[in-house]
Amino acid sequence: MRRQSRAPREDWRARVESLGFDFHTLDGPYWIEDACYRFDADEIDRIENAGNELHAMCLQAVAHVIERGEYEPLGLDQNAAAMVEASWRNGERALYGRMDLAYDGRGEPKLLEYNADTPTSLFEASIVQWHWLEDTRAGADQFNLIHEKLVERWAELLPHDAVVHFAGCLETREDEATVEYLRESCAQAGFTTDLLDISDIGWRDSGFVDLHDRPITRMFKLYPWEWMMSEGFAAHLPSAPTTWIEPAWKQVLSNKSLLPLLWRLYPGHPNLLPASHDPREIPGPVVAKPRHGREGEGVFIAERGIDFAESAVVYQGFAPLYRSEGGHALLGAWVIGDETVGLGIREDDGPVTRNTSRFVPHCFD
Template structure:
């Protein structure tokens, strides 16, 4: 694994904008066209195997939580727990997720967190970097089957002939791109689709409806479950016939309290880092993460454990990221359904990956 400088495509801005990627320079330089990460084939195999293994561990964790009713540690109240149990026992299928991994080409990839509910940077990982790879012929291949796997997955998630609504905060460029891209893959899978802003969802005659009063039977929401439960219309969730994508059981996986749960269930697992709600349980440098923080918000590094545990905070052993002249790199391993499907690399000048961290394409030999 190494970061390499490369000649940027002469017309790369026009090229990516033609794909619908219009936020390539948001807050400076988001897309990097003059560098790439190059892997060996065996390193890609290791990353793929780690994502597959972690996915199975996570499913075991959900099953245990539902069986034992251990929701308090995850910060889930009775209403959230009821939704988790109903969706898990109904075997509602999930669509996708992204494991963020620390890896430098040696040893085993280590799980930093699981973006299981509303992962973004999907369009960049699936489409934008693939066209970069085809344009540059930088390596022998790219770990990127995301698009094909999504099209294959939709018929396993939806009933035949379904009309699917796609909702999110569409004023945000990255959210809009993610929603539109997933809507396109769903349409390519043969389903009728319709986009709307999350604020445009209404309630009428015991069901959620769109602006035309059309019932929302199937809804993909790029909107976190904890935000959804805080909305005034959340009181209708238990009685609404709407099928949610991602399903409500993803609440068990989409908060960082999953990390101590996994470490307790699988202590010493090679793809996991020690994690706890008690900082004193972690030896050496550690990272403090809010239970529901996103894009690096509220994350802090500590050389020694804080004296007191902060509420709703998870502590995880520090794992150094791959470092180069480009900064610190975190690997995003994508899972579609139950299968590892691709890789995206984000890098930042600092050790914490944030909303504006750069996306760098990859290839392997």
């Protein structure tokens, strides 16, 4: 693994905008094209295998929580727990997720968190960086079967006559692009789709409806479950005849309190870091993370440990990210269904990855 400088395509802005990637430059550069990350095939295999094993462990963790009723350590109340159990026992299947890993080409990738409910940067990882590789031939290949596997997964999730609504906070351009891309992948699988803002979902009689009063039978929502459970319409969720993508049991995985649970179930696992709700149980430097924080919000690193525990905060052993002249690099391993099928890399000047962190393409030989 190494970061390699290279010349950008002369017309790269026009090239990425033609794909619909018009947020390549925000407050600063978001898409980076004067460099790429290069791996060898063994490193890609190691990342893929780690993602597959970690995902299987996470599914076992969901089963453990439901079997034992251990919802309190996850901050899930009675209503959330009931929805988790119902969706799991009904066999509702998941679409996708992104595991954030610390890896520097040596040793084993370490799980930092699992964005299992509403991960973004999918369009960049699936489409934009693949076209970069096709144009530049910077490497022999790229760990990127995301698009093909998404199309296949929709066909596995849905009956042939399904109509799927897609919703999110569409005023946010990155969220809108993610929702639109997933909608397009579903349409390519042969399904009828419709798009609306999450605020435009209504309730009539005994079900959720769209702006045309059409019933919402299946809904992909780029909107976190913990936000849904705190909304005024949450009382309707258990009785509504809507299949949600992602399913409600993802509340166990999209919750950083998953990390102490995994460490308790699989202590010393080579792809895990020590984690606890009590920082005094973590030897050495500690990273503190809010249970439901997003995009690095509220994350801080304590070099000498912490002597007190805060409510709804998870503490994890510190694992340094790959570091180069470009900054600190976080690896996002994309899971479609139950397979790890692709990789996206975010880079930041500091050790915490945030919503302003840059996306850098990759390849392998």
